[in-house]
Amino acid sequence: MAEVEETLKRIQSQKGVQAIIIVNAEGIPVKTTLDNSSTVQYAGLIHQLVMKARSTVRDIDPQNDLTFLRVRSKKNEIMIAPDKDYFLIVIQNPTE
Amino acid sequence: MPVRTAKQMKPTLKVTKSRTPNQSTSGVLRVNQSATNTRSVNSSVHRKSFTLAGDSKVLDKGSVQTHKQTVQVFDETGKDVTPQPLYQPEAGALQPKQSKIFTNHDTSGSTLSDFLSTAYQTTNASFAAPFTRSVFGSSSVSRSSQSTMESMNDEIEDPSSKKDISLSLSDVQVRREEIKEQIKEHMLDCMVDCYLTETETIWLLDMPALSVSMDSEEAEVVKSEGRNMAYQELCKNRLGNDKYMERPMQTFNGAPKAKEVQSDSISMVEKATMATHWDIYDSYVSDGGAGNAADGASPTKLDISTLHRVHSSRPLDRTMSGASAISTASTSSSRIDTEAFVVQGENESDPEDVLHSEKFLQDLLVMERAVLENIYQPKLAAYRQLPILPDPNREQKAGDERDGQDDVSLNPALERLWAFNCELTMGRNVSNMAWNKKNPDLLAVGYGQFDFKDQKSGLVCCWSLKNPTWPERIFHCESGVTALDFSTCSPSQLAVGMHDGSIAIYNVQSTEKTPVIDSSDCAHKHTGPVWQVRWVENEHGPGGEDKRETLISVSADGRISKWFLRKGLDVKERKIEDSNIYLVGTEDGLIHKCSCSYNEQFLGTYTAHIGPVYKITWSPLCPDVFLSCSADWTIQLWRQDLFTPILGFTSTHKAVHDIEWSPRWATVFGAVNEGRLEIWDLGSSILDPIIVSMARPGVKLTSLLFATQTDCVLVGDSGGQVSVYKLKNLNAGEGKEVNTLHDIIRSTLASQL
DSSP states (O other), rough: HHHHHHHHHHHHHHEEEEEEEEEEESSSSEEEEEEEHHHHHHOOOOOHHHHHHHHHHHHHHOOOOOOEEEEEEOOOEEEEEOOOEEEEEEOOOOOO | HHHHHHHOOOOOOOOOSSSSSSHHHHHHHHHHHHHHHHSSHHHHHHHHHHHHHHHHHHHHHHHOOOOSSSSBBBBBTBBOOOOOOOOSSSSTOOOOOTTSOOOOSSSSOOHHHHHHHHHHHHSHHHHHHHHHHHHHOOOOHHTHHHHHHHHHHHHHHHHHHHHHHHHHHHHHHHHHHHHHHHHHHHHHHHHOOOOOOOOOOSOOOOOOOOOOOOTTTHHHHHHSHHHHHHHHHHHHTTTTOOOOOOOOOOOOOOOOOOOOOOOOOOOOEEEEEEEHHHHHHHHHHHHHHHHHHHHSSSHHHHHHHHHHHHHHHHHHHHHHHHHHHHOHHHHHHHHHHHHHHHHHHHHHHHHHHGHHHHHHHHHHHHHHHHHHHHHHHHHHHTTTTTTOOOOSSOOOOOHHHHHHHTTTTOOOOOHHHHEEGGGTTOOOEEEEEOOOOOOOOOEEEEEEOOOSSSOOOEEEHHHHHHHBBBBBBEESSSOOOOEEEOOSSSTEEEEEEEEESSSEEEEEEEEEEESSSETTOTTTTOOOEEEEEEEESSSGGGGGGGSSEEEEETTOOOTTTEEOOSSEEEEOOOOOSSSSSEEEEOOOSSSEEEEOOOOOOOEEEEESSSEEEEEEEOOSSSSEEEEEEESEEEEEEEOOOSSOOSSSEEOOOSOOEEEEEEESSSSSEEEEEESSSEEEETOOOOOOEEEEEEEOOTHHHHOOEOSSSSSEEEETTTTSOEHHHHHHHHOOOOHHHHHHHHHHHHOOOOOOO
C-alpha cells in the first residue's frame, strides 16, 4: 500500500504529468488530481474507448487481452492501463 | 315385393362364374332398394327416396330375371369357390373354409342391417366391392337411366356403409375373432388347400358418362325415352300448371352491430446484443468448467468465484451465460440472482480496494516507465544509438538550433545523458557498479565508503534504464558495499562484498529485502573489507560438473577465498580471463601472478606501483595485456610475460580509483581519478587522454563502468549519482585495434631497449 502511494507520488512529480485518474470498474473515479467535471468526462470517454479497443484486440484473438493504451495527441499524451477492475489514466505533456 | 325378395336373399352372396353379371345385379339392387326403403335412419336415404321410388320401376324392369337365389361361384372342377363375406354377424353359424375368402352366410335370419353391413363390408373389401360396382357399371351400359340411380346408390352406400360399419363394428370384430379362432383350431390338424383363381377384371373406378354422343347407339334411346323427355315435358307443363306457383322469398339480413374491444398497447422494446468473438470465447471457457461438472453445484461455484470480482453490470451478463449453460435452470438461476445482489453489496463497500491490488502496483510501475520514457526518450535513443527524432509538435525555439550545431563538432567528446539518482542515494558514495549479465539494461550499484571513517550502512540498488529516477530494487546492507558482481549462470544472483568482510548473495528477481545467503556466520569469512568479488565459471569443478560457478573474493586481510554456495572454502583459487593464472594486487603496490595449481607460492611479481593497487583489469580484446591503477597517480600497462610495465600513464596528481578497458575498442580505456573522468585512446595519444570530463564541484568520481553494447560510460561519484555519458566522435576503428595495441607495445619496448 505504501508502495502504491509512493509510486503515485513519483509519477505525479515527473515532468509534464498533468493528471492522474483512477477509475473503478463501475466508472466512478476513485482518485484524481483533476477537477471533478473533467475527471468525469475523461472517465466516461476513456471507458468507451477502452471497451472498443479491448473488443478489437480480443476479436482478433480471444486469448489475447489489452494491457496498455496510449493516445498521443498534439497537446499531450493519454496513457491508460486498463484492467477488469479499474482504469489507470495518466495525462502527460512531455514537451513542457 | 321387393322386401320379400330382399329377405329371401339376405343370407349369402354367392357368385358363380357361369351366371351373368346381370343376375347378381338384380340381387344386389334389390338389397339396396330394400335397404333404402326400410331403413329410416339414413337421412340420405330419405332424400333420395323419391327418386328411388321412381326408379323402382326401373328396378322392376331390370329385375326381369327371377333369379332370386344367392350367387354362387364355381370353378372348373365344380368346386364351390364362392367368396365369403368377411363379416359374420352370427356366432356359431359359420363354417369357415380356407378356399373361400368369405365365409358362408346362413340363411337363418341375419338381420337386414347385418346383411347390408356384410354387403357393404364386401364392398369395402377387396374383391366384392369392385365386383358389385362393376356389376353396376355393366348394368348402366345397357340402361342409362340406372346411372343416376347407381350414383345415388353409391352415395347411399357410402354413408350407410360407414354408419353400418360403425354401428356393427363391435360385431365385426367379434365375428372376426371367432373366425380366427376356429381357423386356428382346424389349422393345427388338417391340411389346408388353397385355391387361387383368376378373378374377373377389377374395376377400381368407373365414372360412367352423363352425356352420350349423338352418333352412338344409345343416343336415340336417351333422346326418345327416359328422363330427358320427361324433363322437357315437365318444363312445358310448368308454365300454366297449377302445380307450380311463383313465390318470392326473402332472406333476413341480421342487423350488424359494432362491437369495440380495447386492449393494452403492446409495448415494443428493442433489445440488441453483440455476440463478439471474445464474448463467445469467454462464455465457452467459463462453461467448459461448468460442463464438466455433473451437478449444478460446481457451475454455480464457478459463477460465484467469477462474480466476486466483477462490477454491477457484469454479473448479469455472466449469470445469463452461466444460467443458460446449467440445465437445472430454475433453482440455480435463482441462486445466481441472489448472489448477484450480494456481490453488488460487496462492491459498494470497497471501492478503494482497487488501489491495493497487486495488479494495480504493476500497472503503476508500467505507467511510470511509460511516463518516464516520454521524458527521457531522446536520451534513451542516444544511449541506444538510435537516431533522435525531433518531436514534430514541439515548438522550435532558437536555443534548440544552437544546440544542434554544437553537435557537429568532430572532437571526441562526452555527452551527458542522464544520471541515476534518487533521494535514497543522495550523499552516498558509489563504490561499485556492475551490469547484469543477462539483461544489459539492469545495473547494480553499490554504495559504500572506501575508508574507515564515516561508515554508513550500505545500499545496493538495482537500476533499470527504463527508470532513471527510482531503482527497481533496493537492498539495505549492514555495512558499506565495496564489491559487486552479477552471476553469469544464474543471472539473478548478485554477490555483494561488504566493508566488514561479509559477503551476501541477493536474488534480484524477488522483492525480498534480505539476502539469499549471507556469509556473516561463516567461520572463514574475511576480516577485512572485501575489495572484489567475482563469479567465475568453473571449467572443471569437483565432481565433474561443468560450468558451475563459484564465487571468488579478495579482501584486505590478504586472503583470496573461493566460496561455494553452501559453505565457504579456503582454497586459494581464483581464475580471471585465463583459466589458471590470476593476478592479485596488493596494498603495497605489488602485483602477484599466481596460479591455481600452486596454492602457496606466487609465480611472479610485477613491481611498479608505489601505492596500493586499486584495480587490475585484463584487456578484453588482447589476451595478455592488462592494466593496473593505483593511488600513486599512475596507470600501468603490462604484458603478462614482462615484469615491468610497458607503459605508464599519468595525467593528474590524483589517485586513480578505477580503470576499465573499453569493451569495443582495444586501445581505449577509461580512468577515473578523483576529480575527473578520462578516456584514453592509445591509438591517438599515449601521453594524454583524449577526453577529459570534469566532475561536478564537490564531488569525487569513484567508479567507472563501460556499457557493453553501446558506447556509453557510467560514472559513479561520491554524491550518489551515476551519470551516463555517451562517447561521441571517438575515432577509434574496430578491426585494427588489437594490432595497433600490439604495435604500440612493440614500439615502446623497442624504444626502451
